[in-house]
Amino acid sequence: MSDYAVTIGLEVHAQLLTNTKMFCGCKASYGAAHNSLTCPVCMGLPGALPMPNRRAIEMAVKVGLATGSTITRATKFDRKNYFYPDLPKGYQISQFDKPICAGGSMEIRGLFGVKRVGITRIHLEEDAGKSQHGDDDGTLIDLNRCGVPLIEIVSEPDMSSPEEAYAYLMEIRRLVRWLEVCDGNLEEGSLRCDANISVAPEGERGVPVEIKNLNSFHGVEKAIRYEIERQSEVVRNGGKISRMTLLWDSDKGETRVMRTKEAAHDYRYFPEPDLVELSISDQMMAEAHEASPEYPWVRRERYVGIGVKPDDADVLTAEKEFGEYFEEVFAGCNNEAPRAVRWVIGEALRWRKELGGGERFVVSAYATAEVAGLEASGKISGLAAKTVYEEMARTGRSDPAMIVKEKGLEQVSDTGALEAVITKIIEDNPKEVERYRGGDMKLKGFFVGQVMKAMGGKADPKATGEILGRLLG
Amino acid sequence: MKHEETKGRRISLEEVNRIAELARLSPSEDEREQLAAKMSSVIDFVEQLNELDTTSIEPLHHVLDLHSVLRDDVVRPSLPVSEVMKNAPQKKGDYFIVPRVIKGAET
Ligand SMILES: [Zn+2]
Numbered sequence: 001m002s003d004y005a006v007t008i009g010l011e012v013h014a015q016l017l018t019n020t021k022m023f024c025g026c027k028a029s030y031g032a033a034h035n036s037l038t039c040p041v042c043m044g045l046p047g048a049l050p051m052p053n054r055r056a057i058e059m060a061v062k063v064g065l066a067t068g069s070t071i072t073r074a075t076k077f078d079r080k081n082y083f084y085p086d087l088p089k090g091y092q093i094s095q096f097d098k099p100i101c102a103g104g105s106m107e108i109r110g111l112f113g114v115k116r117v118g119i120t121r122i123h124l125e126e127d128a129g130k131s132q133h134g135d136d137d138g139t140l141i142d143l144n145r146c147g148v149p150l151i152e153i154v155s156e157p158d159m160s161s162p163e164e165a166y167a168y169l170m171e172i173r174r175l176v177r178w179l180e181v182c183d184g185n186l187e188e189g190s191l192r193c194d195a196n197i198s199v200a201p202e203g204e205r206g207v208p209v210e211i212k213n214l215n216s217f218h219g220v221e222k223a224i225r226y227e228i229e230r231q232s233e234v235v236r237n238g239g240k241i242s243r244m245t246l247l248w249d250s251d252k253g254e255t256r257v258m259r260t261k262e263a264a265h266d267y268r269y270f271p272e273p274d275l276v277e278l279s280i281s282d283q284m285m286a287e288a289h290e291a292s293p294e295y296p297w298v299r300r301e302r303y304v305g306i307g308v309k310p311d312d313a314d315v316l317t318a319e320k321e322f323g324e325y326f327e328e329v330f331a332g333c334n335n336e337a338p339r340a341v342r343w344v345i346g347e348a349l350r351w352r353k354e355l356g357g358g359e360r361f362v363v364s365a366y367a368t369a370e371v372a373g374l375e376a377s378g379k380i381s382g383l384a385a386k387t388v389y390e391e392m393a394r395t396g397r398s399d400p401a402m403i404v405k406e407k408g409l410e411q412v413s414d415t416g417a418l419e420a421v422i423t424k425i426i427e428d429n430p431k432e433v434e435r436y437r438g439g440d441m442k443l444k445g446f447f448v449g450q451v452m453k454a455m456g457g458k459a460d461p462k463a464t465g466e467i468l469g470r471l472l473g
Numbered sequence: 474m475k476h477e478e479t480k481g482r483r484i485s486l487e488e489v490n491r492i493a494e495l496a497r498l499s500p501s502e503d504e505r506e507q508l509a510a511k512m513s514s515v516i517d518f519v520e521q522l523n524e525l526d527t528t529s530i531e532p533l534h535h536v537l538d539l540h541s542v543l544r545d546d547v548v549r550p551s552l553p554v555s556e557v558m559k560n561a562p563q564k565k566g567d568y569f570i571v572p573r574v575i576k577g578a579e580t
Contacts, residue, residue: 018546025549034567035558037551043560055546076534083497085571131574140568266495271534278541 004235006228007198007206008165009157012172013150014182015127015190016059022126022149023050023093030188034142042126042147044089049274052077056149057100059181060124061280061288063151064101066175066295067119073280075100077124077272085141086129094152096269099123100280106155106175107297108167109314117168118156125150151181157196157208162224169193169220178296178320186216193220199231199241206231207241211255213248223248227255299323306330307337315345322349325365332369333376343372347386351393363389367398374400378460384409413460415467418451421459422467425450436472444468483513483520 021028024041040048064071078096101122108115129146131139153172159165173191176182184191193214198206211227214220226248231241246255294302296317303313303323316326325348330340348361348368356362371392375385388403397403404410412418425447426433436443447468451459489509493500500508554567563570 020544020546020548025544025547026551027548033554035569036554036567038557039549039551043557045560051542051544053546054543057543081495085569085574131571132568133574135565135570137565138563138570138572139574140565141571142568266491268495273535276535276537276539276542278543281541 004199004232005202005204005206006160007157007200007208008159008161008224009196009208010155010159010165010168011194011196012153012155012169013192014063014153014172014176014184016056016149016151016181017183018053018055018059018149020053021147022053022056022124023147024048026147028148030144032144035144037144038146043143044087050093050272052275052278053149056124057278057280058284058288058291059149059179060100060122060151061284062179062292063153063176063181064104064122065288065292066179067101067104067106067122067153069101069104069119069122071280071285072098072100072102074098074277075280076277077275078269079272080125080267080269082267084128084131085139086131086143086146088129088143088146092126092128093272093275094125094269095123106168106171108164108171110163110167112161112163112167115158115164117158117164120154120156122151122153125152157198162221162228165195165224166217166221169217174296174318178293189215195220195224195227197224197227197231199228199235201235207243209241209243210245211248212245212258213250216250219248219250222250222253223255226253230255293320296320303337306335308341312341312345315349316341321361325361325368328365329369329372332366333372336376339372339376343368347389347393351389355393362393362396364398367392367400371400374404378411378413378462380404380409381411381457381461383457384411409458411458411460412455413463415463418455418459418463418467419471421454422447422451422464422471425454426471433472444472447472483516484509 016028018028020026021042024039026037026039026042029037041050061071063069075095075098077093079091080094080096081091083090099121102120104119104122105116106119108117127145127148127150129141129143131141133139155168159168173184173186176191177184182190186193195211195214196208197211198208200206209227209231211223214223227246234241242260244260245258247258248255300310300313300317303316303326304310308316316322322344326340326344329344329348330337333340333343348363348365351362352358352360368389371385371389374380374388375382380388384404384407387407388400388409391403391407392398392400429447429450432443432446436447448461448464451464451468486505486509489500489505489512492512493505493508558564558567558569561569
C-alpha cells in the first residue's frame, strides 16, 4: 500500500482486574454512582499518602514473565506532571527510568507470516478520571476511575503494516485475558491503544507521528492505514513530516491534529517522594511463576503434537476457556483428536456463537463428550448425534442418552432384526440382486438405501454393510 | 565553574517563561526577572554537589531506609459522595464541574 518504509510501534494501556485502585483501597469498578469510589488519596487531597497494591504488581510481573521480559528487581515510581481536570493531583504516578519489566517480545501471526515484535517496556501507573464534555455548564468530572491500576505495554517500532499492528494488538489482548489481568475490552476502554507511525523513503529515518483514541480493533487498522497514506502523500510530494499528535475520529474516518511539536509536553518526571523503592522479591517472582498458566503459544504447540491441525489449534487457543473445554471433550473421546476437534469446533463453538452470544458454551464439555461417545460407539448415527446436540443446545438439557431414547434414535445393530429386513429386501428386488451379482457393485448403495429406508435411518451402517455383503455374496 | 561568571545566567528568561507556562503561573515582567535570578542562585547552590566525586555511589531515590511497603488488594470504604462534594467549587448532581475543556485538547 505504500512504496515507503513504514514503521509502527504501539503503546497499549491495560486496566488491571484488581479489586482496588493502585494506591488506595477504593474499589476499582465501573457503573457505580459518580464520584462514589473516591478518597483523599485518589482525589489528591493534601497530606494523603499512596500505598501500592501488591496484586497490581504481581499482575505486571505475570505479563512481564509471559513476554520474556526482564523483571526489574529494584524498581520505583515517578511523577509525571501535567494539568488536566480529571487528574486532580496535577501529576500521575507512573514509572519513568525503572519500569517494572523491560526487553520482552511477542510472536504474531497472520497472512504476513510469523513475526516477533519487541516489547521495550511494561510499566505500572494509575488511570485518570473521566471527563464528560458537551454539557452546557462545563466539563463534568467523575473520579471513580482515577487511580485504577494500568500497565502500559510499549512495543518496539517493529511493525510495518496495519495488519501486523492489528495482529499484535489481538495478541496482547489474548495474553492479558489469558493471564486474567485485564478483560481486554477496547470499546469500553479497559484496553487502550496509541500508535506511533513513521513513513520514509527506504533507508531514511522517518519522523514518528502519534495517533491517539484508537478505541476499536478495526479502528486501529483503519487509522494506521489512513495515516500511512497521508504521510506517503506528503513524502511523495516532497514535503516534510512534522512531529505531532493526532486524534483518530472514527465517525469521519480521519485523523485530526491534537497538538504539534511546539506544544510538546514536558512531563518533568521525578522520583515519587511519597513512595519508597520497590523491590520484587524472590518470593514474589516464584509466586508469579506459580500463578502463570500454560501460555497460549505453548498450548498450541502441544495440541499440534497430539494431532490437532495448526489452524484448528489456533481456534482452540483463541481463549483459554476453549482449550479447557477441548481437553475435557478430548479425554471423553478416548483421546481421538480429530473427533474431539470436530465436536468442539463444529458443534460446541458453533452453538456458543449462535445461542451463547459468543460468550458462553451452551452445552457442557461433559455432555459434548457424552454425545461424541454415543456416536463413536455406533449407538447413534452421526446425523442423530447432531440432532441430539441441537436439542441440548436449544433446551439446555444435558442428558443425551435420554434424548436418544425419547426420540428413538438408537441405531439398530441387532443382527437378527437387520437380517430379517435385509432378507426381505433381497426377495423384493430380484432384478437388482441379479445385476449386483453380475458385477454391478454400484448397486450396493441402492441396497443400503433400502435398508435405511426400511429402518427409518437407524440401521447401524457397519452391521448393515456386513450382512448385505454376506447375503448378497 | 566560578560563581560570579554564571550568576543570573543559569536560568534564562525563556526558561522561566516555559516553566511558568507548564506550572500555569503568570508572573509579571518584574517577577520573571527576579525568578530568573533566584532560580539561578538555587541552581548555583546545588551545583556545589558536583564538586564531590560520586562515581562509585549508587543514586539514592529515597532517604528512608525502607522499601516495598505494599498494601493487600482489599477494598476499604470510600468517602460518602456528600463528603467528596464539599470540595467542589461547582457541581452538577454527583459530578464536579470544571470550565469547559475542548475534547482532546489536552495540554
Ligand atoms: Zn481512593
